[in-house]
Amino acid sequence: MAIIGGATTTLHEKEKLEQVEGPSTLDVVQPESRLSKYIPGGYSKPRCLKLRGRPMMYAVLLLAGISIMFFGYDASVMAQVNTNSEYLELMGAAGGTSRDAALIGGIVSIWFLGFLIGALFVGSYADKVGRLKTIEIGCIWGIIGAVLQAAAQNVGMMMVARIIGGIGCGHLNTVVPIWTSEIADPHLRGAFVAVEFTLALTGSTLAYWMEYGCTKTQSVSFAWRFPLGFQIIFLLLILAMVPFFPESPRHLAKTGRLDEAQEILEQCRTHPNHEAILQEMEEIKEAIRLEAKSAASTYYTMLFRKDELHTRRRILLGGGVQVLQKLTGIDFIATYAPQMFALGGFSGDKPALLAGGNFISYTASLALAIYLCDRVGRRRLMLSGCTMMAIVLIVGGILSHETMANKGNSKAAKYGAGVTAILYIYTALYGSTWLTTCWVYPTEVFPLATRAKGTALATVAFSIAGGVINTIIPYLISAVNFWIFIIFAIINLLMLIPIYLFYIETANRHLEDLDILFASDSPLVWRVEKEFARRKAQNSHLDHELEVVA
Template identity: 70%
Template sequence: MADIKLNTEHLETRQRQTIYQKESTFSKYIPGGYSTTRCLKLTGRPMMYAILSLAGCAIMFFGYDASVMSLVNTNTDYLTLMGADTGSKRDSAAIGGLVSLWFGGFAIGAISVGHYADRIGRLKTIELGCLWGILGAALQASAQNFTWMAFARIIGGIGCGHLNTIVPIWTSELADPNLRGAFVAVEFTLALSGSTIVYWMEYGCLKTQSLPFAWRFPLGFQALFLLILLVAVPFYPESPRHLMKIEKHDDARQVLRQCRLDPTEIRIDQEMTEIEDAIRLEASSTSHSFTSMLFTKDKLHTRRRVILGAGVQVMQKFTGIDFIATYAPEMFTLAGYGGDKPALLAGGNYISYTASLALAIYLADRVGRRKLMLAGSTMMGVILTAGGILAHEVVSKSAKGQTAEANRLGGGVAAVLYLYTFMYGSTWLTTCWVYPTEIFPLASRAKGVALATVAFSIAGGVINEIVPYLINAIGFWVFILFALINLAMLIPIYLFYIETANRHLEDLDLLFAGGSHLSWRAEREFEALKEKGVEHVDEIPAREMS
């Protein structure tokens, strides 16, 4: 009997070693992180609001950093220093290249998060992102030539890539299931607030300060967001899923009690069981590395999820938002405006863009991700088509000397640009960031979101590199081009994107367990499994998962 008991205990120990993992040794050398004694003593909604405030600061930095080049790109002192005022074709390449290098750094930051976020925790990953971002801000603000600025943009992108990959994961793992979409919507409201702040800051500096100050100060100011984060992060809760993964069950239970709106012991026990079952299931998965996630077929269908997560990020860039947001002054110039009007209209568009997130907050969890993507692409396709037609008429009337008529139609183009950004902000902006955080299994969530963020970076880099050429080469046809892309995107969204709103993250393993890639069949299979009382992927017959 003693031998049997010893063998049983040995088997249980081996299983626990297989399922759980030790916290990385590297993590011990990073100050801060989670502490039960240091963590905020808030519970319920106050804790949710506190988490949202910290996440909002991080995402506001993303919005600021993503838009900081809008008026820097038109600053004559900056262009001269970067050698982009020669009047040659190299100018567009240099301007677009420095914008795109940030996306390259963003991808490096995302991949880094995928490598160590599960080993050192979400909070310490946020801290590392802040350090990269502060270094990047300092180097950009002090840049003396093109090469210096290029490296500075990459380093700044690494910091932003860290934060924009890990913060949505952290909030999705802490938020109540019915609040995840609204959480991300609020965060990106703050992101657009960051974009609006930096745009008007740069405009004010251009009008009241010297040209060097007008581009150096905004680039350095972004470090303020990161310093606030560095000071605040050690006082916040860690992801309960990460705490469970490293066998800190009591800490995970305490975090769930603090972060749930209705923290009854039955509900907490149920969620703890769901997380542990997910850890056990995912420990048997073969997809734990970037390579295996991309090339190995497993019972959790991780590769399919990578395609969906990366796909939604690529599609959001191909909606055309960057050709209007990043190059907004140039787009309003196409509408026939001159002088300060393009810059003023672009700044007003940021305010409208930010306001659109109020609608996104309301719709995110009520309508769901899939319907928002379908509705958004449809409306943006129609709006951009109208914009292309109006812009064509502006060019035509101007060529004929019909200035009054061209100005009237130019107002229509400006209205189209405002409507487009409002529609994008209320539908796609939040969806493309929350969807990847929901669809991946716990074991590969950090790496999965990292791969989706890399896809965002590549698509963003490509779009930002070619947009200046497109605007110069095809003028108003750029509206029609992106209108057609939006309408074409309806096909993959309708066929393959499954609804994830208002579902426990652990339920999504079951939702993606079926053999069909088609969304409506996956939903039918999920309902059938629930009717049979199936709760975990391991309970599904292998023939139903092929």
């Protein structure tokens, strides 16, 4: 017999208590690396903004939005640089040959290699030095890359500069969604990322029209060097803001600073409730204790060793959603938009102008994503997005075929207008369904112990898929013409199968609840949900028993 809380309990009941409580949280904390103190800035309690509730959330959104706006700008900045005559001459690619086209594509795609390296760096030290200091490190990489790109004198220098710039962008695009997902209310995580990627598309739109304006009004040299150097403005602004923001409460708890973690939760909740915050802190501590038992803590063990948290399955889902979003076909329309509008029969400046207008409507579509992401959920948005995009692409393929078949007569213009409408509708559908989902999902499915590394691996999948897709699309457009619409329509329909079978709903759930969801041995969604409901019911029953015992 044992005495607990003044009540008599049996050894069996005591074993239940020990099973629930597990090791002390303080026994499994991982203090920040000693190297962290040599990195200036980061989180400081006295320096942190004193805002609370919605004002604090708006401030967090501002910093995150500028960071992701930089990603959108950086990802799109080469669009019209690639057509600049001085740039092409300097890179040795002005001949218009297949070799020149491959070289220009290689300069664009090598950015994804840097992006991949940056993501892996984040996974290596974001848990050791904190989310905010990782953002600062990414800014330094990005500034160096932007300076070198703007000053490039030859193809070798440009290649190196693109890799360095990609490393900086990979840092920010990996760690910022992690930071916001760990700091936001559960019912606001999707909206947060939707707002961030609205600003990402704002950055892409800014890059496109800035370059177009420079091309029409400035010297040839200024028209490509200035947009590349302009990236520095974003990064300097982020560096100046970061030291005044709160660190992730989950990171603070993991490093043993439980009181500070609780204070930040109280600061960042739009409707703070003391009991709910205490409950959230208990869930975080329980997750830390549970994850301490996991065998997966390095990239190698995450990929090749089975553990209780089913980390490998989470990697397949988190990385898979990034590959799937590239397979929707968005890059063949968004990145190579002028060529696609040319398939609608347009020539001269019209394809470039229509592509620029498409960026504006693409950005506007994110307003719908902000509204839908947490209300509808990630899973339904992916399923509905694939279905609608497939239908639209089939119609686009038919209209493009008719445009080419009637080239030279009055019908071609009507069919071409239809192709334009289809391209606009497609990008709006993607923006309102997939763009947010593919970036928020990886930040949710991984446990705290491996969230930085897991999200980094998902970003690696994005980089590889993006590099491959962006390399082959120009050849596809040239080789199959209107059939490219049909190819991606079929791919979208095939994507419905893995999404329906394996992609668990993560919206409106505490991040810690996902450990219970992924505790199931089955990867099938309906079995996972059934097991989750059973476990939650058991935990609720056990909590009631413990209250009676105490």
